[in-house]
Amino acid sequence: MKKPLILVTNDDGIAAPGLRALVDVAKQLGDVVVIAPDSPQSAMGHAITISGPIRLNKVNVFEGLEAYECSGTPVDSVKLGKYVVLKNRRPDLCVSGINHGSNASINIIYSGTVSAAMEASIEGINSIAFSLLDFSWEADFESGKVFIKQIMQTVLENGLPEGCKLLNVNIPKLKEHEIKGIKVCRQAEAFWAEEFMEATDPRGVPYYWMTGEFVLRDEGEDTDIKALEAGYISVVPSKHNLTVNTAIEPLKILEQATPILIDK
Amino acid sequence: MKKPLILVTNDDGIAAPGLRALVDVAKQLGDVVVIAPDSPQSAMGHAITISGPIRLNKVNVFEGLEAYECSGTPVDSVKLGKYVVLKNRRPDLCVSGINHGSNASINIIYSGTVSAAMEASIEGINSIAFSLLDFSWEADFESGKVFIKQIMQTVLENGLPEGCKLLNVNIPKLKEHEIKGIKVCRQAEAFWAEEFMEATDPRGVPYYWMTGEFVLRDEGEDTDIKALEAGYISVVPSKHNLTVNTAIEPLKILEQATPILIDK
Numbered sequence A, B: 001m002k003k004p005l006i007l008v009t010n011d012d013g014i015a016a017p018g019l020r021a022l023v024d025v026a027k028q029l030g031d032v033v034v035i036a037p038d039s040p041q042s043a044m045g046h047a048i049t050i051s052g053p054i055r056l057n058k059v060n061v062f063e064g065l066e067a068y069e070c071s072g073t074p075v076d077s078v079k080l081g082k083y084v085v086l087k088n089r090r091p092d093l094c095v096s097g098i099n100h101g102s103n104a105s106i107n108i109i110y111s112g113t114v115s116a117a118m119e120a121s122i123e124g125i126n127s128i129a130f131s132l133l134d135f136s137w138e139a140d141f142e143s144g145k146v147f148i149k150q151i152m153q154t155v156l157e158n159g160l161p162e163g164c165k166l167l168n169v170n171i172p173k174l175k176e177h178e179i180k181g182i183k184v185c186r187q188a189e190a191f192w193a194e195e196f197m198e199a200t201d202p203r204g205v206p207y208y209w210m211t212g213e214f215v216l217r218d219e220g221e222d223t224d225i226k227a228l229e230a231g232y233i234s235v236v237p238s239k240h241n242l243t244v245n246t247a248i249e250p251l252k253i254l255e256q257a258t259p260i261l262i263d264k
Helices: A017-026 A074-086 A112-122 A145-158 A224-229 A250-256 B017-026 B074-086 B112-122 B145-158 B224-229 B250-256
Strands: A005-009 A031-037 A056-059 A066-070 A093-100 A127-132 A166-171 A181-184 A190-200 A206-216 A232-238 B005-009 B031-037 B056-059 B066-070 B093-100 B127-132 B166-171 B181-184 B190-200 B206-216 B232-238
Touching (some): A005 A112, A031 A074, A074 B206, A112 A127, A145 A166, A145 A232, A181 B250, A224 A232, A250 B232, B017 B031, B017 B093, B112 B127
Parallel strands (some): A005 A093, A031 A066, A093 A127, A181 A232, B005 B031, B005 B093
Antiparallel strands (some): B056 B066
């Protein structure tokens, strides 16, 4: 039987320990091609490079595996992976991560890890973003591996439900035996209340540095945040179509209104 | 009566003609504060700057209006606008644009213009992204102004429907009298089939430059693409919650599965 082709990417860069952990699992399930940014690209969201060139280098950092680094964003990596590296080889699955840090709840919007997976899903490829709730470079990526393998294998064997090509998976910072299991859930409503550190640089010019506090505005028991707090791995089926279908009818008042004259 | 406070931003930068056109309309409806990137930031998606400093300068480019430029992304601009510039002044509306170029259909995902408006909507502020289907710097932003004013005024007076804090508005490249009106619609399914231009730089090192072709995969009559093709302004109620609710139940098979052992 032909092994599935798995495209592996991330946003923490080609040398990140989380990427290595994900490659370890992926190569047990299929043929693996890796393409990742050549430098950390956290919080890049769905940014792409359109006004400048992108570099692509073949690298030998995963023994026996075809791997590339690219100078662009996580989404650039996936686009280069699909259209330049793989060309006519269509991946059966794209996995992104393991991200160093949470991409649960509203973090999905800022995340380069999820955006990379989403880019493949826009192309119709089943995709999974994996993140571990530990920001440190030396985070323990071993504990979640059996669950990651289970999720990848299930998606490879069964596909994904109608209207969904993307899973956002977050793994609690726990030992393997402490992880309670997997919960399929919805994205919790939340936002980041920012506090900008204000300081001055060595030349006396002021600058701001973003920092913030996660504010949960969701009491639901069926959210990713609740699942993670309870010791479960959260799986949120996700999409790139942002339409609020229920708001279309009430907004039709806009279609009836008369254009308002502009004061010249 | 107290005038509404309107935060105006964009992704093409503080000097873009599209921003000036949007400011022209906004100041007829309320008190305006402008904060925008100090350089063009197209296709930055929801990127934020977390690993470095951001600069903020007060500028005098809109006569009589409080305005700032920031060295970060469009989303950084809105965050700085809310937490540093406005602080305790809560905007009644955030508008972003007018973008030079379409943000209809899947472009919403890559757009810095929409992401800036979305950032305000995540904070619970009613927000509207405006884009004109003309990439050129000298695009005609006059034709759409009466419709932009109408949409902004309607949202200021009536708010937005439950579950929606963000409108993605696209304006066809037509004269005012040629615009047929406004259609409230859904985001069309599409993707960009990329073709990377491959070339070598002056030192002989190869590079890639992204270019692509928009591929519509949606036959629906109720989409933004169809509305624009028919000469209407498209309004898509949009959100930041990406969950595919209908996929949660079928995916519960993941919760029952047994973890798969990892080959060490």
